Amino acid sequence: MALNHPSFGNLADDRIIIFDTTLRDGEQSPGFSMNLEEKLRMAESLAELGADVLEAGFAIASRGDFESVESIARRFAKDGPVVASLSRASTADIMSSIEATRPAARPRVHIVLATSDLHMRVKLRMTRDEVLERITESVTLARNHVADVEWSAEDGSRSDLEFLCRCVETAIKAGATTINIPDTVGYALPADMGLIFSTLMNKVPGAERAIFSTHNHNDLGLAVANTLAAIQAGARQVECTINGIGERAGNASLEEVAMAVRTRQNALNRSTGIRTPNILKTSRLLATITGFDVQPNKAIVGRNAFAHESGIHQDGVLKDASTYEIMTPESVGWTTNSLVLGKHSGRAAFRDKLKALGYELGDNALNDAFRRFKDLADRKKVVYDEDVMALVDDEVLRQHDRVKLTALTVTSGLHTRPMATLKLEIDGEEKEGMAVGDGPVDAVFNAIRNVYPHDVALKLYAVQSVTGGTDAQARVTVRFEEKGKLVDGQGADTDTIVASARAYIHALNKLLVKRERTAPADLHPAA
Known part of the structure; x- marks a missing residue:
């Protein structure tokens, strides 16, 4: 009824x-x-x-x-x-x-x-x-x-x-x-x-x-x-x-x-x-x-959800996917064709790829994403779907951030004290600063703190590859703690140091949002 x-x-x-x-x-x-x-x-x-x-x-x-x-x-x-x-x-x-x-x-x-x-x-x-x-x-x-x-x-x-x-x-x-x-x-x-x-x-x-x-x-x-x-x-x-x-x-x-x-x-x-x-x-x-990735073995959306490494499993899937797959990857949005773009790809192909991946961008956002794609394609032999998604997510979804990275130079090497010089746009105003550190990443984080003073505890710094190969983009995750509040940030780039800076600034922006929206703990029911 x-x-x-x-x-x-x-x-x-x-x-x-x-x-x-x-x-x-x-x-x-x-x-x-x-x-x-x-x-x-x-x-x-x-x-x-x-x-x-x-x-x-x-x-x-x-x-x-x-x-x-x-x-x-x-x-x-x-x-x-x-x-x-x-x-x-x-x-x-x-x-x-x-x-x-x-x-x-x-x-x-x-x-x-x-x-x-x-x-x-x-x-x-x-x-x-x-x-x-x-x-x-x-x-x-x-x-x-x-x-x-x-x-x-x-x-x-x-x-x-x-x-x-x-x-x-x-x-x-x-x-x-x-x-x-x-x-x-x-x-x-x-x-x-x-x-x-x-x-x-x-x-x-x-x-x-x-x-x-x-x-x-x-x-x-x-x-x-x-x-x-x-x-x-x-x-x-x-x-x-x-x-x-x-x-x-x-x-x-x-x-x-x-x-x-x-x-x-x-x-x-x-x-x-x-x-x-x-x-x-x-x-x-x-x-x-x-800023939180799902674990690789997460059902449905983890990157291993439809992966098969065992020889017995691979043999069965090749003969008939239903032997080890109770649903198709495509039924939840995974694509089988990931190798399609390169430095000679044009705007139309890029737009089509974004649409296939589920992104609908306005003209300005598309132009920004295409510019970054071209820069990426110049540095990578092959641009995979995962690269495109990391690129678009890292750039387009950060357009409303209060703090943005506009320039970064790092010097580092054997018997050299690492030093970072950078520029940040903070609420529309550009500021620059420099700092040294125990390593290039530490120098970058110190420089950010010099330009935008804040006191947080860095609880996590992790790097993973978006795709395979030595030219792969690095995805960096950082976690801050401030007065019991935790925030995670992510950044992606073929340069691990740049990705680290993006991740730190992403976490900083999340922290600013958290500060603005903090309410007394007893206001949050746990239903």
Whole structure:
């Protein structure tokens, strides 16, 4: 039987709603932060991917968060995904979310309130009756302003099941259109999730009037397994993130859930609206924006996900790919033709390659990217797809940075004290400086600190090759810590020293964003 929902109308029995919380729960990860332009770019990519709901942020957390949610809501003022904002069960939070999401064609207010005895006693200091009363008050307030209200039981998987039933019944009576049961601390097993959802949907009066949603954290590595168990028990909405990012060990990975539903459709009998060939480019966009690469063996989007080294495996794949591949690389966006460009390639070929890789650039951005491509082609015999993606990501997605590298000269050698001279553009003003160091990279980092004074601890410096060969681009990752805040930065170039400078400056820009958008820790629910 089709379920009627204010945002989705009559929802077919097999349809799973994909609720993406990359921009909210994902951004709460240590070291992850995005400026407004990056969040808009990510939101547009998620919409192109086919996400049904975008949780754009936590509107009351800071002025920056409110502006991000409101800007994303304006971006989807005529059509596109539902735009949601998270709220605690308080008037101020709810009204802030209502105001921030108002411009969206389909706004949603998402209210979270803890229901486990532990959280009620220690965090809320509320009795069960007080929690039930707060559910009624908060959901009623939201429904007086918007048609689409989601209610979440924080720490739902550790809540007393009978009391959880009462909470869900109360929320539905007050007008909640979606009921979300999070495994907030990643404690549940798949059997637990199956029992919770089957009990709620069979026991709670009026359960048929709401969509049931699952939100799972990955502390025991079970987020996707728990999500699939909830789907099998009747959940119709999945809350997840690209690359599985999120607090602590992260959330259920969107790409893994989507491909599990597609690949095992015979067992799950469900479908999503995800355009799976867009998965890889969305994953890579997020990795570039945040500065966090996915691990090589990450399912679906890791670089080894479709690699075969064992002779037995290689022999089987050559004879019939289905012997060891349960999905095709192309189905999630991997391309098999990567060797196509060189120094004689023209603008049209470059544009076509960008389009094939999932990039749509305006004229100015295309000109900048093509100029860098030509420079790269002069230094490399062959330009691979990975080179093009690293080049575009490193240049185009940094155009709104406050601090930019405009010039760099380094001298180093045997019996020579390394020295770096560089120019930075800081908020539109060019400044230059120099410094020495224990090595060329240390000299560059010292020079940056001389031009733009700051005090951070360098926690990580890592170099990897984008492709093979001695002329390969280097991708450098650096990690800063400042007063407990972690940020990662990445940079790519055929010159490892230049790549190091780009990575450091990327991390510095991320730190500036983090400073601007810092809110008190207790403003960040962990639902």
